[in-house]
Amino acid sequence: xxxxxxxxxxxxxxxxxxxxxxxxxxxxxxxxxxxxxxxxxxxxxxxxxxxxxxxxxxxxxxxxxxxxxxxxxxxxxxxxxxxxxxxxxxxxxxxxxxxxxxxxxxxxxxxxxxxxxxxxxxxxxxxxxxxxxxxxxxxxxxxxxxxxxxxxxxxxxxxxxxxxxxxxxxxxxxxxxxxxxxxxxxxxxxxxxxxxxxxxxxxxxx
Numbered sequence: 001x002x003x004x005x006x007x008x009x010x011x012x013x014x015x016x017x018x019x020x021x022x023x024x025x026x027x028x029x030x031x032x033x034x035x036x037x038x039x040x041x042x043x044x045x046x047x048x049x050x051x052x053x054x055x056x057x058x059x060x061x062x063x064x065x066x067x068x069x070x071x072x073x074x075x076x077x078x079x080x081x082x083x084x085x086x087x088x089x090x091x092x093x094x095x096x097x098x099x100x101x102x103x104x105x106x107x108x109x110x111x112x113x114x115x116x117x118x119x120x121x122x123x124x125x126x127x128x129x130x131x132x133x134x135x136x137x138x139x140x141x142x143x144x145x146x147x148x149x150x151x152x153x154x155x156x157x158x159x160x161x162x163x164x165x166x167x168x169x170x171x172x173x174x175x176x177x178x179x180x181x182x183x184x185x186x187x188x189x190x191x192x193x194x195x196x197x198x199x200x201x202x203x204x205x206x
Contacts, residue, residue: 001084001116003092004196005105007143008123009132010098013153016184017123018095024193025091037083039094041076076105077112084113091197092116099139103146121196122147122177123184127157129166144173149180149195156183 004021008014022036083092096105102120109118122143125132132140144150152167167179180192 001088001090001092002197003080003094003109003113003116003118005102005109005118005120006093006095006123007100007102007105007120007147008098008151009125009136009140009143011128012098012123012125013184014095014098014123017121017151017153017182017188018093020184020188021093021193021196024190025197035090037087037089037092039079039083039092041095041097041100076108080109080113080116084116101139101142103142106146117198119148119196119198120146121149121151123151123153124166124170125154126152126163126166126181127154129169130162133169141173144170144177147174147177148198149192150174150177151184151192152179152181153184155181156186 006014006018018038022038025036080092083089094105096102102122106118106120109116124140124144150170152163152170155163158166163181167181171179178195180189180195182188182192
């Protein structure tokens with residue numbers, strides 16, 4: 001079983017990526033949606049993203065009121081074990097809150113649910129990167145430095161020069177991840193999803 005922890009700052013486009021990834025996994029057969037469980041972690045009582053995701057027809061589970069990387073690690077483990085036992089999905093996509101630390105989440109999962117394969121994907125915002133960098137540098141660093149795949153999102157909203165500067169800046173935090181330039185408001189390429197699912201890495205190692 002594969003768990004994808006999807007991190008990234010608030011407004012970076014994580015939910016748009018989740019919806020497209022789930023559709024890619026399910027393919028054209030609606031019955032395949034059962035293979036995918038989307039786990040939402042939102043701080044607060046109402047999740048707009050949750051409503052949006054449920055409208056796509058996928059199974060959505062919620063963890064509210066706190067961040068799973070700190071105050072809710074026990075609830076995360078309990079929730080994951082319950083999902084695995086009752087639903088047995090092939091893929092769990094966990095969309096973390098925008099202030100979460102994916103490394104802590106992955107360590108919790110690996111330590112407590114060792115039978116799963118856990119990868120980290122980080123979504124960055126090309127349009128707002130420069131504005132966010134100084135005030136949020138430590139948070140962005142901690143979100144990026146453990147990522148296996150980094151998506152530079154909203155590339156359609158910046159010029160090529162700005163995009164090159166943004167990507168170069170992001171690479172100072174993590175240059176070993178697989179990088180993809182995307183526009184989640186449009187269509188994301190299948191090669192991106194294959195990398196997120198670990199397929200690209202496996203094929204490269206053969």
